[in-house]
Amino acid sequence: MSLRRKGTEQLRKAAGEIFQAALDAVNPRTAVHRHLRRDGEKLLADGEVYDLRERRIYVVGAGKASGVMAAAVEEVLGDRISAGVVVVKDSHGLPLQRIRIHEASHPVPDARGVQAKAAILALLEKTRPEDLVIVLISGGGSALLPAPVAGTDLAEKQVVTRELIRCGATIEEINAVRKHCSRVKGGQLARAVQPASCLTLVLSDVIGDRLDVIASGPTAPDPTTYKDTLEVLRRYGLQDRIPASIRQYLESGAKGEVPETPKPGDICFEKVRHLIVGNNFQALLAGRDRAASLGFQTLLLTAALQGESREVAKTLAALLLEMRRSGHPVPPPACLLLGGETTVTVRGRGKGGRNQELTLAVAAAIAGEEDLVIFSAGTDGTDGPTDAAGAVADGETCPRAKQAGLDPCGALEDNDSYHFFEGLGDLIKTGPTLTNVMDITLLLAG
Amino acid sequence: MSLRRKGTEQLRKAAGEIFQAALDAVNPRTAVHRHLRRDGEKLLADGEVYDLRERRIYVVGAGKASGVMAAAVEEVLGDRISAGVVVVKDSHGLPLQRIRIHEASHPVPDARGVQAKAAILALLEKTRPEDLVIVLISGGGSALLPAPVAGTDLAEKQVVTRELIRCGATIEEINAVRKHCSRVKGGQLARAVQPASCLTLVLSDVIGDRLDVIASGPTAPDPTTYKDTLEVLRRYGLQDRIPASIRQYLESGAKGEVPETPKPGDICFEKVRHLIVGNNFQALLAGRDRAASLGFQTLLLTAALQGESREVAKTLAALLLEMRRSGHPVPPPACLLLGGETTVTVRGRGKGGRNQELTLAVAAAIAGEEDLVIFSAGTDGTDGPTDAAGAVADGETCPRAKQAGLDPCGALEDNDSYHFFEGLGDLIKTGPTLTNVMDITLLLAG
Numbered sequence: 001m002s003l004r005r006k007g008t009e010q011l012r013k014a015a016g017e018i019f020q021a022a023l024d025a026v027n028p029r030t031a032v033h034r035h036l037r038r039d040g041e042k043l044l045a046d047g048e049v050y051d052l053r054e055r056r057i058y059v060v061g062a063g064k065a066s067g068v069m070a071a072a073v074e075e076v077l078g079d080r081i082s083a084g085v086v087v088v089k090d091s092h093g094l095p096l097q098r099i100r101i102h103e104a105s106h107p108v109p110d111a112r113g114v115q116a117k118a119a120i121l122a123l124l125e126k127t128r129p130e131d132l133v134i135v136l137i138s139g140g141g142s143a144l145l146p147a148p149v150a151g152t153d154l155a156e157k158q159v160v161t162r163e164l165i166r167c168g169a170t171i172e173e174i175n176a177v178r179k180h181c182s183r184v185k186g187g188q189l190a191r192a193v194q195p196a197s198c199l200t201l202v203l204s205d206v207i208g209d210r211l212d213v214i215a216s217g218p219t220a221p222d223p224t225t226y227k228d229t230l231e232v233l234r235r236y237g238l239q240d241r242i243p244a245s246i247r248q249y250l251e252s253g254a255k256g257e258v259p260e261t262p263k264p265g266d267i268c269f270e271k272v273r274h275l276i277v278g279n280n281f282q283a284l285l286a287g288r289d290r291a292a293s294l295g296f297q298t299l300l301l302t303a304a305l306q307g308e309s310r311e312v313a314k315t316l317a318a319l320l321l322e323m324r325r326s327g328h329p330v331p332p333p334a335c336l337l338l339g340g341e342t343t344v345t346v347r348g349r350g351k352g353g354r355n356q357e358l359t360l361a362v363a364a365a366i367a368g369e370e371d372l373v374i375f376s377a378g379t380d381g382t383d384g385p386t387d388a389a390g391a392v393a394d395g396e397t398c399p400r401a402k403q404a405g406l407d408p409c410g411a412l413e414d415n416d417s418y419h420f421f422e423g424l425g426d427l428i429k430t431g432p433t434l435t436n437v438m439d440i441t442l443l444l445a446g
Numbered sequence: 447m448s449l450r451r452k453g454t455e456q457l458r459k460a461a462g463e464i465f466q467a468a469l470d471a472v473n474p475r476t477a478v479h480r481h482l483r484r485d486g487e488k489l490l491a492d493g494e495v496y497d498l499r500e501r502r503i504y505v506v507g508a509g510k511a512s513g514v515m516a517a518a519v520e521e522v523l524g525d526r527i528s529a530g531v532v533v534v535k536d537s538h539g540l541p542l543q544r545i546r547i548h549e550a551s552h553p554v555p556d557a558r559g560v561q562a563k564a565a566i567l568a569l570l571e572k573t574r575p576e577d578l579v580i581v582l583i584s585g586g587g588s589a590l591l592p593a594p595v596a597g598t599d600l601a602e603k604q605v606v607t608r609e610l611i612r613c614g615a616t617i618e619e620i621n622a623v624r625k626h627c628s629r630v631k632g633g634q635l636a637r638a639v640q641p642a643s644c645l646t647l648v649l650s651d652v653i654g655d656r657l658d659v660i661a662s663g664p665t666a667p668d669p670t671t672y673k674d675t676l677e678v679l680r681r682y683g684l685q686d687r688i689p690a691s692i693r694q695y696l697e698s699g700a701k702g703e704v705p706e707t708p709k710p711g712d713i714c715f716e717k718v719r720h721l722i723v724g725n726n727f728q729a730l731l732a733g734r735d736r737a738a739s740l741g742f743q744t745l746l747l748t749a750a751l752q753g754e755s756r757e758v759a760k761t762l763a764a765l766l767l768e769m770r771r772s773g774h775p776v777p778p779p780a781c782l783l784l785g786g787e788t789t790v791t792v793r794g795r796g797k798g799g800r801n802q803e804l805t806l807a808v809a810a811a812i813a814g815e816e817d818l819v820i821f822s823a824g825t826d827g828t829d830g831p832t833d834a835a836g837a838v839a840d841g842e843t844c845p846r847a848k849q850a851g852l853d854p855c856g857a858l859e860d861n862d863s864y865h866f867f868e869g870l871g872d873l874i875k876t877g878p879t880l881t882n883v884m885d886i887t888l889l890l891a892g
Contacts, residue, residue: 208771281772299775300768301765301775303772304764304767304771306760306761306763307757308754308757311754311758312757312760312761314753314758315748316761317750317752318747318784318786319747319748321654321750322747326746328745328746328748329747329748338764340764
């Protein structure tokens, strides 16, 4: 194979195109159509066939992408849909024919979310054994569908989450507690769907696509128990720091006085089927195909990238530098693709996001090198509390920044990647993409 | 290509063999013989030819591997060597015919190192223009060849280094100051070699093989100046925290009262040639070849791995998990190879090293996964202040540890990876390997 060398400008342009191809592959509309098809009186969902005669179809859902997913389901099933309710983030609403759309607050839940949850549960009370409920789940669904358990309220739930985060509990521990403070999370929506069949379409925004984690797994078995939640509270000494109403509820759960979340094998999951319609890996695959068609040697490295952004950056820089130096792991022109979600431990007072900080740290490590580009952005078009999705940089970024009076090390120190890249015109701005499969990072060598 | 799946035990065994092949490739003896060959009255050093007639040959050197390198040079040149002095770390001595070997303290320099340095400089005073000085440099050479400048002593130099490390100066800043407190570092040995020709054989223990960094670059141009060193002291407010003798020396240097270290283009480098006889990349290449011959798909990812060990581990775990899940970047049986040197910021009170901590953090992240193995070790046989070179782990390591009453998270928290792996019998112990090209990390999926 003979491939032409590529200059920095070509690499930056290619990175934008590769990212766009990745986004297109996980557009929720495309993603739903790829898995759901109508053939006369049959609904085909991958291997499964649902006969549409004498079967009523309900659609419910929650998440940032669930509005677009609902529109696609309407395109497939049209007036065969009896009714539906879907909750999306503010300003993510769109006109639908048969499905009612609610907007609610995200990431901090509000009363509108509680109302939408009530509308969904009311709808599901009508289901008969022959009916089909299509559940549309995407990232953010957990906050958009708040359902405090009896005797507690939204504000109290929020105190619990805040305290757990503050004391450094793991995401598994936080989710165990949250599921047991909710009436829909942790598989409990599957109970409400009974006795109907349930087809859950999932756009995954978590590493490993764990069904019990995405939007807190409303139709997936919950391996955790009330006893686990009390153990978590004990571990972090939170028994007296959370509202008494919630502690009492969890304690009565541990005594068997209120029902447990449904466990693996529970009868409520008998007629439940999950389809992952889109995830980070699919986006990476599409990005890889586009990169190959642009003349790059490609490697899809992982869809499970995690860790502190500036530290992950050191490993990514090592990969870029090795391609420049020795042509390993693949010779330029080359494109390495990674996906996942890194983390920023905020120490400074600047403005930025995990993708922007990652890109800044890589830029510092490759300063002065020829024809190396890093591009990193969130697929939902958002990166931290900024209006950018991420940033792009190359070996000339730091020298250019210094000429412009911008200090890469200072910006990194102060978590101020946004203003650094804003000053250079190197922010990536997509606006809301209406999809959400975590982040994509591209490493290009020309 | 049809490759057989491999179980965990096979993977662990293969990792040991791959590491050994990598070590063999950078054995200093092999490495010197690969680059230095005698053909009658000619000495061939890669492209260069040195006529041995009427030319006296001197051999000097310093570093952990320099004793073995000297033995190899004796094997090539035998009694054509007029004289030589080489300094190695305590207990790294070995019998030589023509070259005198000194042992000295490492990593904290001592008076024996100063004596060895004096012996080397005395030897070099005899050189004539037609002579050849072969300089043997390897990691540790800087500490083994201490040469305090006039009016200062070893203890004072050590205060400077300690203060610079304490205040968080970068390695570049530390080296700039150290070179200007020394009579041999930063290219100054090249001045002593004049008017003879100089052939420096280097076994590299630094990322990117920078000649001005390895053993503080005794025969390489020094881009830094006395003014830079004063700027470093000012930046960290160290002017009054370092011995007055050294501060005064640096100030007089900045005024031009004592000679600068030789800069790029200086006449003293005219007859100097450097050969990197071994480095991390060569070790990785040999490891890759062995892995391929064992039936693995292979990728050499980088020889420039850096970063906080437990954070680097997250990216490495992501690579392992992706191979298990999707067969990317290469399908199992697969072996990914990385080299470099990670860092541990010590927070706990345990015992361990960067390779052991990296391995522990990866083990925690892949717990429960089938047929994934991480193997990480220092090529010099040492990892932190322990008698192990590193450690090996797999998906069963953490479950097995818990059964044995060992807590992976606790061990990580307390920087106690040594006792964790000691309890499991999973430390890698090689003893001193007499080579030193940083660390090697292997990721295997069966």
